[in-house]
Amino acid sequence: xxxxxxxxxxxxxxxxxxxxxxxxxxxxxxxxxxxxxxxxxxxxxxxxxxxxxxxxxxxxxxxxxxxxxxxxxxxxxxxxxxxxxxxxxxxxxxxxxxxxxxxxxxxxxxxxxxxxxxxxxxxxxxxxxxxxxxxxxxxxxxxxxxxxxxxxxxxxxxxxxxxxxxxxxxxxxxxxxxxxxxxxxxxxxxxxxxxxxxxxxxxxxxxxxxxxxxxxxxxxxxxxxxxxxxxxxxxxxxxxxxxxxxxxxxxxxxxxxxxxxxxxxxxxxxxxxxxxxxxxxxxxxxxxxxxxxxxxxxxxxxxxxxxxxxxxxxxxxxxxxxxxxxxxxxxxxxxxxxxxxxxxxxxxxxxxxxxxxxxxxxxxxxxxxxxxxxxxxxxxxxxxxxxxxxxxxxxxxxx
Numbered sequence: 536x537x538x539x540x541x542x543x544x545x546x547x548x549x550x551x552x553x554x555x556x557x558x559x560x561x562x563x564x565x566x567x568x569x570x571x572x573x574x575x576x577x578x579x580x581x582x583x584x585x586x587x588x589x590x591x592x593x594x595x596x597x598x599x600x601x602x603x604x605x606x607x608x609x610x611x612x613x614x615x616x617x618x619x620x621x622x623x624x625x626x627x628x629x630x631x632x633x634x635x636x637x638x639x640x641x642x643x644x645x646x647x648x649x650x651x652x653x654x655x656x657x658x659x660x661x662x663x664x665x666x667x668x669x670x671x672x673x674x675x676x677x678x679x680x681x682x683x684x685x686x687x688x689x690x691x692x693x694x695x696x697x698x699x700x701x702x703x704x705x706x707x708x709x710x711x712x713x714x715x716x717x718x719x720x721x722x723x724x725x726x727x728x729x730x731x732x733x734x735x736x737x738x739x740x741x742x743x744x745x746x747x748x749x750x751x752x753x754x755x756x757x758x759x760x761x762x763x764x765x766x767x768x769x770x771x772x773x774x775x776x777x778x779x780x781x782x783x784x785x786x787x788x789x790x791x792x793x794x795x796x797x798x799x800x801x802x803x804x805x806x807x808x809x810x811x812x813x814x815x816x817x818x819x820x821x822x823x824x825x826x827x828x829x830x831x832x833x834x835x836x837x838x839x840x841x842x843x844x845x846x847x848x849x850x851x852x853x854x855x856x857x858x859x860x861x862x863x864x865x866x867x868x869x870x871x872x873x874x875x876x877x878x879x880x881x882x883x884x885x886x887x888x889x890x891x892x893x894x895x896x897x898x899x900x901x902x903x904x905x906x907x908x909x910x911x912x913x914x915x916x917x918x919x920x921x922x923x924x925x926x927x928x929x930x931x932x933x934x
């Protein structure tokens with residue numbers, strides 16, 4: 536019995552019982568569909584989060600007050616012996632390969648304007664923000680260079696805040712109140728969307744020195760450093776560390792590179808994607824149980840057929856191979872059906888829910904199909920062994 540004979544025999548057996556084949560393959564199809572959908576959402580979330588972090592560029596280094604040995608926000612930003620200052624940000628511009636620095640202070644306050652009031656994020660920043668964070672203006676101008684000792688009361692609105700306070704009217708030159716203090720609007724930022732749940736468009740930007748006064752703080756929230764893309768990030772970090780140690784008398788800051796954040800984020804999201812794929816894989820096991828059950832019943836129903844095969848010369852291994860091939864083909868057909876169904880659902884989600892981050896992962900899809908076939912193989916081992924072990928004479932007498 537050659538391979539072509541095995542395939543022909545198996546295909547005839549499967550397609551002659553279409554309803555049984557469909558129902559048996561359905562469990563595998565549902566499992567593969569679940570894997571495809573869950574991993575597509577995981578991959579979509581991965582791409583979305585990476586896009587959020589890289590929308591400001593990939594050559595940015597964040598500096599927070601306080602020494603931390605782990606990634607993320609340091610506890611020192613809420614109190615440190617040597618606070619980060621505007622002067623620190625200015626001094627860091629002298630570090631080799633540094634193109635610009637941005638002093639940042641953030642808080643939350645009430646903003647009044649156009650006869651309306653809204654509580655939003657207040658970002659105290661320097662005039663370097665458009666350059667450092669690649670954040671453009673839709674009208675007017677950004678905060679000009681200012682004297683930290685006597686900052687002017689100027690404000691730039693986020694695009695959403697502008698709409699909420701002034702509608703379609705131009706806010707340029709209008710007076711608003713931020714935390715009770717009067718400011719003159721000189722510009723409106725372009726729409727930037729959200730970052731980790733924070734709406735960058737529902738914010739107001741004021742001089743960083745005034746924000747320190749507003750929130751009664753003596754330390755900056757963060758200093759962002761923009762460096763030359765051709766430079767080594769390790770060299771830039773070393774230069775920043777030397778500068779801050781010389782100014783503070785010790786290393787009391789946390790330096791986080793964009794590369795570190797992306798690596799940590801990528802690792803976490805990869806684990807999440809793998810975990811949801813494993814959850815979807817449970818459905819594949821359920822489908823394998825279905826194949827095992829049907830194949831076991833098939834052995835009992837086709838006992839006489841097995842006896843005939845043995846009588847015409849089919850050996851033990853050939854009979855076993857026939858049932859294993861049938862089991863694997865059932866799983867493969869179910870897997871293909873699951874892939875097609877999953878792709879169809881993904882396209883529908885993109886069409887009717889464009890805001891949902893989904894991205895088809897061919898790697899996980901192929902892995903799901905391979906696992907489905909392996910599960911089919913495993914589910915068919917016992918029935919195939921049982922079929923091959925039947926006594927040919929006894930099998931031929933079976934009605």
